[in-house]
Amino acid sequence: MDVTATVWTLLPPIIAIALALITKEVYSSLMIGILSGALLYTGFHPLKAVETTFTIMGSKLGDNINICIFLVLLGILVSLITKSGASRAYGEWAVKTIRSRRGASFATSFLGMFIFVDDYFNCLTVGTVMRPVTDKYSISRAKLAYIIDATAAPVCIIAPISSWAAAVGSSLPESSTLDGFSLFLKTIPLNLYALLTLAFLIWLMAADFDFGPMKKYELAHKDDDLSLIEETHVVAGSGKVYDLILPISVLIVLCIAGMLYTGGILEGANCDSSTALVLGSFFTLLFTFVLYIPRKVLSFGQFCEAFTEGFKAMVPAILILTLAWTLSGVCREEYLNIGGFVSSVVKAESTIGMFMPAVFFLIALGLAFATGTSWGTFSILIPIAIAVFGDAPSTMLIMTVAACLSGAVCGDHISPISDTTILASAGAQCNHIDHVSTQMPYALMIAAISFVGFLVGGVTGNDILALGVGVVLLVLTVAVITARQKKKA
Numbered sequence: 001m002d003v004t005a006t007v008w009t010l011l012p013p014i015i016a017i018a019l020a021l022i023t024k025e026v027y028s029s030l031m032i033g034i035l036s037g038a039l040l041y042t043g044f045h046p047l048k049a050v051e052t053t054f055t056i057m058g059s060k061l062g063d064n065i066n067i068c069i070f071l072v073l074l075g076i077l078v079s080l081i082t083k084s085g086a087s088r089a090y091g092e093w094a095v096k097t098i099r100s101r102r103g104a105s106f107a108t109s110f111l112g113m114f115i116f117v118d119d120y121f122n123c124l125t126v127g128t129v130m131r132p133v134t135d136k137y138s139i140s141r142a143k144l145a146y147i148i149d150a151t152a153a154p155v156c157i158i159a160p161i162s163s164w165a166a167a168v169g170s171s172l173p174e175s176s177t178l179d180g181f182s183l184f185l186k187t188i189p190l191n192l193y194a195l196l197t198l199a200f201l202i203w204l205m206a207a208d209f210d211f212g213p214m215k216k217y218e219l220a221h222k223d224d225d226l227s228l229i230e231e232t233h234v235v236a237g238s239g240k241v242y243d244l245i246l247p248i249s250v251l252i253v254l255c256i257a258g259m260l261y262t263g264g265i266l267e268g269a270n271c272d273s274s275t276a277l278v279l280g281s282f283f284t285l286l287f288t289f290v291l292y293i294p295r296k297v298l299s300f301g302q303f304c305e306a307f308t309e310g311f312k313a314m315v316p317a318i319l320i321l322t323l324a325w326t327l328s329g330v331c332r333e334e335y336l337n338i339g340g341f342v343s344s345v346v347k348a349e350s351t352i353g354m355f356m357p358a359v360f361f362l363i364a365l366g367l368a369f370a371t372g373t374s375w376g377t378f379s380i381l382i383p384i385a386i387a388v389f390g391d392a393p394s395t396m397l398i399m400t401v402a403a404c405l406s407g408a409v410c411g412d413h414i415s416p417i418s419d420t421t422i423l424a425s426a427g428a429q430c431n432h433i434d435h436v437s438t439q440m441p442y443a444l445m446i447a448a449i450s451f452v453g454f455l456v457g458g459v460t461g462n463d464i465l466a467l468g469v470g471v472v473l474l475v476l477t478v479a480v481i482t483a484r485q486k487k488k489a
Helices: 007-023 026-041 046-063 065-084 086-097 101-114 119-136 141-150 163-169 180-190 192-207 213-220 242-263 273-292 300-330 338-348 350-371 374-389 395-414 419-428 432-460 463-488
Strands: none
Touching (some): 007 026, 007 300, 007 338, 026 046, 026 300, 046 300, 065 163, 065 242, 086 119, 086 242, 101 119, 101 192, 119 141, 119 419, 141 192, 141 213, 141 419, 141 432, 163 180, 163 273, 163 374, 192 432, 242 273, 300 374, 338 374, 350 395, 350 432, 395 419, 395 432, 432 463
């Protein structure tokens, strides 16, 4: 039976999504989805299905090897900065410099926004560094955990130079002629959940205001049950504040320079973003070596230890990407051709397309919440979005991809099994359930506003209107909440 470009082509991603929702295990769910697609393609021949699976996987890894190399190099850099003691130095500086509660909150968020290259690095570094400062000004551990979480994934997903940007750019089907990095850049102004979360956080800090469970927790300022949290121990060298700032700044500058070098962005040509990220991160490691070793911030042995530690830290991310790439590969035109089927359905029912951004937002939110992973979520959904709207950077495609990213980050934010949620709790030394329960009302409020924004944007086909509606609703919501709180007071 030839199942190419028929309704059966939807089965592999549906199986992967359903199993992820049921089992909460993204790795096995993706693998079973891949094998089911290979079985469909080979007419249920087990040996050929396995052979097809690993043929696709090998091809995908070969095509995206630069992304894997970048993730490993980034992991090494993160390990080096952590081991150097630069984070500790920043914390000591902050304790001496900050003079107010608002200042402590803004310093915490600034550090979170500055460390945008990777969310894992963000969560553990910001929490470890700023805990003494926020404790000094009676900011509860739950509020600290929220600030950390709100400046981790939401910042990484709108930062052009980050592990998240590389993951999004590599999620496009191999047959696509779109440039993944260019598509990612175009989604940044439409990533409603990330942008509105950051705006909402700034308002919370500036007004020194909270509501719901967070307000009760702040007022009580109860001690966290630290027995449930394992303290994060960092082997610290003699690093200074600039040993944190300089490597990250150099990484940003060199990655941008790499993009100019590989594609001539200033002339409007497409750059090779994956090669640029590899070049930028490699030369940043050389810079870090020259910065640390002669000054004996780290010994040569400690510097070398960071290589294996950084690689180990990135193994889960690389595994998720590899499986997601393979799943999208088995669904591509050369195999099951899911794009051909979905495109034919959408073209036949043109009214369906206008609701796609809102629908994809909800699907991404639910999937990320159940699995605890953003990367696995948008790696599954972005190829489907491209299959729906075609291989051209249309407004609806960009809005739908932005909705996938927004929903994935939101689901990751409110999921109690999310890596970043767990790391934010650990970094803040906050009871994990306290962090989840106090953060969820804030996240769901922004999610509801984002959903309406994507719904309006999809129906009207106007991306500017989607962002405008989101901003207006956020302002109105904040005004109503503030008025109610004042009335109660």
